[in-house]
Amino acid sequence: MSQIINIVEPTLTSEAGHCFSFVSSLCQADQKTRFILWGNHLSSLTLPAKNVELKKYFFRKIRKIQSFFLYKKLLATQEKILVSTAGRVDLAVFDWVSKGVIPPNKVYFYFHWINDSHKKIARLKQLAIKQPNLVILGPTDSVVKVFQEAGFKQAHLVPYPVSAVVSKNPAQATPFSRVWFAGAARQDKGFDKVVDLIEHVGNLGIDIPFTLQTSSDHFGKYDAETKADIARLKKLTYAHLQMCADTLSTEAYSRLFIGAICIQPYRTADFADRISGVTLDALSAGSPVVTSAGTWIARQVERFDAGIIVDTTSPEHLLAAIKKVIAEYKYYSEKAVTAGQTLQDEHSANHLANVILANNI
Template sequence: MRPSPKKLAFFRKIAQRHPELVVMGPTASVVDVFRECGFKHVTVVPYPITPRDNRESTVHPFRHLLFAGAARADKGFHHVVDVLALLAERRQSLPVALQTSGDHYDRHDPETGKALQKLSAIDYPQLMLTPETLSPEAYFAMFEGAICLQPYDVAAFADRISGITLDGLSMGAPVVTLAGTWMGRVVERFEAGVVVDSPAPEALLQASLRIRDDYPRYQANARRAGLALQQEHSAGHLLEIIAGESGGSGS
């Protein structure tokens, strides 16, 4: 939400003028902001997850470390590049796949731009780069046999949901992420990866190796998490609430 005084004042004005408005948000911290601003009809609705069918829950051997989605500073892309630099320095052969596409406007923030410059100077034969936005089929295929690196910013993702986490777990891909984030709590709940306290490259690498060395167990836990989250984050919850509100208003 990142509520500023100006934004909160705007919300309070809208709540007074339109008390009938229904507000839905994916987490308690988001909807609490609206509730405190005076909205009367406020509901937590789990972030809808992309449905996956049983054919996509196949067991795969470990294939690569993966950074999926747009490359952004708040998603810790620069930390992932630091991991790659460490692997190259140590002459490791751990396969790594990085998606380096920009945001919705095909742009990169300054910190990510610096990370991309650093990346271009790293000589690592086991690196696969994907600079473009992928089709849904190619995107989900990246998670097969993957370990997802998600060193997302703790402040930005303390109670902010990651669709990539939901997609990865639905495909059975364990996650490395930071303590204090929504992703960290999900990973700890299902033991579907490793949660670290620091985004330092050594910490992220050791967590990744820990998962790789016990990949079948972590993959099974990730698949279990994906099945549970498919139910908890079903878009059906959203439809039920919308239908209920529409019925209640006579629409």
């Protein structure tokens, strides 16, 4: 009988965003395992493989209460559990609903990032003593170190899995086609800087094609600043702008990287050591990256010379970087292809699958 892995992702509603990419790449890494995805009750996604079952379970406003009952139910089974976008609350709830020490190789938490405040670290230390068998996984050393220092014996670095779609389609260097802002429109991702840039380019009378995703992160919600930026963007008369407000299929999203310059003016404070799935997608598709200095993204760009790093995200600096990449697009695209080939191996979903399915840590 094949293993059953329950993947809990309350925000999973469609193919948009990297929560789907994350779970999809894992599910496709092992066709012999049965996966059960516990997603949002409005989920409309296409299942990534025949070995996957979707449970439309979570309601946004009561998802924390629902998680209590779901975790209690799943702990009573012989099945494994992965919380694919974990938070401290998930650790606490599992401890709360358990009848004692949770057994080894039962529950796995993937923390994409974490804020290591002293008050919260004290609580983590208590949980590490009470539940020594919880397996904590993270994409960077800084994330894993927080849990190791809190006392978790099973805290391990596991690379963030690259999209299964882009990894199946080897990239080739192609001519320049567009500047591409991919992913949710958010302030920490510098969406306001991109709007400033397009306004600046329009005022200069320069003809550079831009394509922007203006979709929200989850549940169709934007913060007030991003709403204002989108309204400002719609008022611009720049003729070379394409906005993608609707959810893109995985294939349509991937195609937009071909011949593109992926612009990521992300906030350094938020992404200093935080993995970007967009960066992995871009380089895997042979798309050079323009990004902010001091970020994990910048370290990948510098490592492979696969784009330009800017010290400031002013419109003038971003435009200068874009112009340089356009002028030498063949060179930077070839560097991005090389980067993508390396990163697809380093960030293969097989690494995560080996940890969860084979207990290979």
